[in-house]
Amino acid sequence: MKKFETLSSRVVPLPIENIDTDQIIPARFLKATTRDGFGDNLFRDWRYEADNQPKADFVLNNPIYNGKILVAGKNFGCGSSREHAAWAIQDYGFDVVISSFFADIFKGNALNNGVLPIQVPDDFLEKIFDVVFTNPNAELIVDLEAQTVTIPTTGDQYIFEINPYKKSCLINGYDDIDYILSQKDLIEEFEQNR
Amino acid sequence: MGKTLVEKIWDAHVVKRQEGFPDILYIDTHLIHEVTSPQAFDGLRKRGLPVLRPQQTVATADHNVPTLNQHLPIKEELSRYQVDMLTKNCAEFGIELYGLGHPYQGIVHVIGPELGITLPGKTMVCGDSHTSTHGAFGAIAFGIGTSQVEQVFATQCLLQQKPKTMKIEVNGELEKGVGAKDIILYIIAKISAAGGTGYFIEYAGSAIRSLSMEARMTICNMSIEMGARGGLIAPDQITFDYVNGREFAPKGEEWERSLAYWKTLYSDDDAEFDSVLTFDAADIQPMITYGTNPGMGMGITEHIPTTVAQPESERPSYQKALDYMGFQDGEAVIGKPIDYVFIGSCTNSRIEDLREVAAFVQGKQKASNVEVWIVPGSKQVEAQAKLEGIDKVFEAAGFQLREPGCSACLGMNEDKIPAGKYCVSTSNRNFEGRQGPNARTMLVSPLTAAAAAVTGKIVDVRELLEA
Numbered sequence: 315m316k317k318f319e320t321l322s323s324r325v326v327p328l329p330i331e332n333i334d335t336d337q338i339i340p341a342r343f344l345k346a347t348t349r350d351g352f353g354d355n356l357f358r359d360w361r362y363e364a365d366n367q368p369k370a371d372f373v374l375n376n377p378i379y380n381g382k383i384l385v386a387g388k389n390f391g392c393g394s395s396r397e398h399a400a401w402a403i404q405d406y407g408f409d410v411v412i413s414s415f416f417a418d419i420f421k422g423n424a425l426n427n428g429v430l431p432i433q434v435p436d437d438f439l440e441k442i443f444d445v446v447f448t449n450p451n452a453e454l455i456v457d458l459e460a461q462t463v464t465i466p467t468t469g470d471q472y473i474f475e476i477n478p479y480k481k482s483c484l485i486n487g488y489d490d491i492d493y494i495l496s497q498k499d500l501i502e503e504f505e506q507n508r
Numbered sequence: 509m510g511k512t513l514v515e516k517i518w519d520a521h522v523v524k525r526q527e528g529f530p531d532i533l534y535i536d537t538h539l540i541h542e543v544t545s546p547q548a549f550d551g552l553r554k555r556g557l558p559v560l561r562p563q564q565t566v567a568t569a570d571h572n573v574p575t576l577n578q579h580l581p582i583k584e585e586l587s588r589y590q591v592d593m594l595t596k597n598c599a600e601f602g603i604e605l606y607g608l609g610h611p612y613q614g615i616v617h618v619i620g621p622e623l624g625i626t627l628p629g630k631t632m633v634c635g636d637s638h639t640s641t642h643g644a645f646g647a648i649a650f651g652i653g654t655s656q657v658e659q660v661f662a663t664q665c666l667l668q669q670k671p672k673t674m675k676i677e678v679n680g681e682l683e684k685g686v687g688a689k690d691i692i693l694y695i696i697a698k699i700s701a702a703g704g705t706g707y708f709i710e711y712a713g714s715a716i717r718s719l720s721m722e723a724r725m726t727i728c729n730m731s732i733e734m735g736a737r738g739g740l741i742a743p744d745q746i747t748f749d750y751v752n753g754r755e756f757a758p759k760g761e762e763w764e765r766s767l768a769y770w771k772t773l774y775s776d777d778d779a780e781f782d783s784v785l786t787f788d789a790a791d792i793q794p795m796i797t798y799g800t801n802p803g804m805g806m807g808i809t810e811h812i813p814t815t816v817a818q819p820e821s822e823r824p825s826y827q828k829a830l831d832y833m834g835f836q837d838g839e840a841v842i843g844k845p846i847d848y849v850f851i852g853s854c855t856n857s858r859i860e861d862l863r864e865v866a867a868f869v870q871g872k873q874k875a876s877n878v879e880v881w882i883v884p885g886s887k888q889v890e891a892q893a894k895l896e897g898i899d900k901v902f903e904a905a906g907f908q909l910r911e912p913g914c915s916a917c918l919g920m921n922e923d924k925i926p927a928g929k930y931c932v933s934t935s936n937r938n939f940e941g942r943q944g945p946n947a948r949t950m951l952v953s954p955l956t957a958a959a960a961a962v963t964g965k966i967v968d969v970r971e972l973l974e975a
């Protein structure tokens with residue numbers, strides 16, 4: 315997993331609530347047996363017509379908006395546990411997803427793939443949308459070490475929460491398997507004592 | 509202070525607990541299927557690791573299989589490749605596979621319970637969100653992502669934060685024609701598609717206690733549709749009777765020992781839940797969804813809530829959902845014609861569901877404007893249905909009895925609902941495109957689906973039941 319560093323980036327706004335993983339990556343694209351290439355089908359049915367023509371009114375097809383941060387409405391990533399959703403988001407080029415609420419499994423999947431999900435209060439989310447819709451070139455600054463997300467144009471800042479273990483994994487590029495395997499003696503002891 | 513059921517099972521499986529870290533939780537049983545496992549096997553190969561406990565892992569092919577002519581090779585190339593890959597991976601890593609053609613094949617959440625693999629007190633995971641189904645037995649069971657599938661392969665453990673607990677009590681008696689599916693659709697409509705996020709839910713109360721195991725599985729299955737990690741029900745005599753004698757259930761002395769332990773699996777009287785909700789069974793009528801998340805449900809005789817009645821920030825999403833469904837603010841759904849009926853999925857494809865539908869349909873015919881697919885959850889359910897002559901009832905009614913698999917629950921295999929068509933479905937998700945691009949899904953109970961099948965429209969099944 316690559317290491318997460320401080321990020322300044324423009325933003326792609328998607329002010330829709332309850333975006334489920336079937337929208338992020340529809341089931342018919344889950345037939346691949348590797349982790350690569352899912353970004354092409356990210357938000358497939360919102361992004362393309364049935365004949366594969368891009369839908370002009372969808373934000374990913376709008377050249378005005380660009381960046382490594384996706385900002386979406388409440389309850390992002392609900393529904394199916396498919397990790398393909400996190401792969402699609404990462405593969406497309408997003409490093410951060412900001413929402414006022416995340417579904418549990420998606421949040422875990424994102425963290426396991428080096429994508430940082432940041433939960434912010436509703437009014438902070440609204441502020442981001444306001445700023446970006448007024449000025450699509452506005453940037454956000456995400457500092458994982460300090461756990462802050464900042465809107466430089468307004469000076470607003472929010473300190474977000476993240477599990478300290480997950481934070482150190484992201485910063486150092488470790489993963490869970492390395493950690494658990496370092497405790498293998500304990501696993502065997504547990505099995506023997508049952 | 510006493511412990512909740514979740515805490516009892518959780519604490520019995522903690523390998524290591526350390527401040528600031530998630531728990532290392534031991535996993536008793538790992539279920540896998542073709543869609544969420546290939547990348548995890550690949551990861552193992554890259555790390556040069558084996559599956560640590562292959563005998564605690566069970567595989568089946570369900571999501572991507574056709575439900576007609578299963579004896580022939582799968583036509584669609586990518587699906588075939590994925591299913592073949594599972595076969596190859598299971599052989600390489602020493603995992604038991606109940607693949608296509610095996611008498612135990614079926615939807616992963618149907619076969620675990622019917623084979624006696626799902627047991628009270630276990631921790632179980634699967635790369636599939638509806639793993640919560642197994643909680644009906646008093647197990648901690650939840651869905652995981654593919655990285656975690658790899659984690660369990662490599663370590664038989666998972667790093668997990670201990671969840672918060674919620675108790676949902678449903679008391680009283682259900683009206684005739686109202687069942688488990690209506691209970692859970694009602695709860696989700698009440699607390700929303702995100703109302704259970706972060707929680708493990710224990711279902712309790714007299715209405716839950718009186719349910720069969722199949723019905724309890726329907727309830728626990730849909731816990732994830734309110735965002736919960738999982739749902740469970742304390743095991744009791746109904747549970748023990750269901751488990752006893754099943755293929756992989758403990759036998760003889762081991763049975764007695766297990767039973768003694770299982771009887772300790774309940775939430776203590778003084779246990780504290782982080783949240784408690786109570787509902788009255790008598791308030792529940794047959795339910796139906798009208799929107800594009802399972803929280804958008806209502807009693808079948810009610811009218812679709814208006815957009816202005818929604819909180820302001822949610823109105824655009826709400827309007828988008830109604831537009832997708834082709835519905836208007838304030839409309840009734842009763843009497844609306846439909847195109848497809850799908851009775852299947854890990855929510856409602858067990859033998860009890862098929863029996864209930866068959867008993868209702870006996871001597872009736874499907875309406876000419878609908879196509880009806882009945883998809884049993886497993887080879888064993890299919891065999892049992894044939895043994896009981898249920899297949900003949902469906903045939904006479906003009907229903908199509910297909911072979912086991914996830915089928916039209918998700919638009920992945922060949923079974924898709926065409927764009928714009930209405931499908932009354934016993935599955936668990938009504939997301940945009942879930943049953944095929946632009947398909948319109950309305951979630952209901954098997955009985956309400958059967959009523960739609962014979963009338964060709966949305967009807968209140970209570971009016972069709974003899975007193």
Ligand code: SF4
Nearest residue numbers: 638853854914917918
């Ligand atoms: S039947 Fe549907 S919900 Fe159940 S495991 Fe299959 S795809 Fe998932």
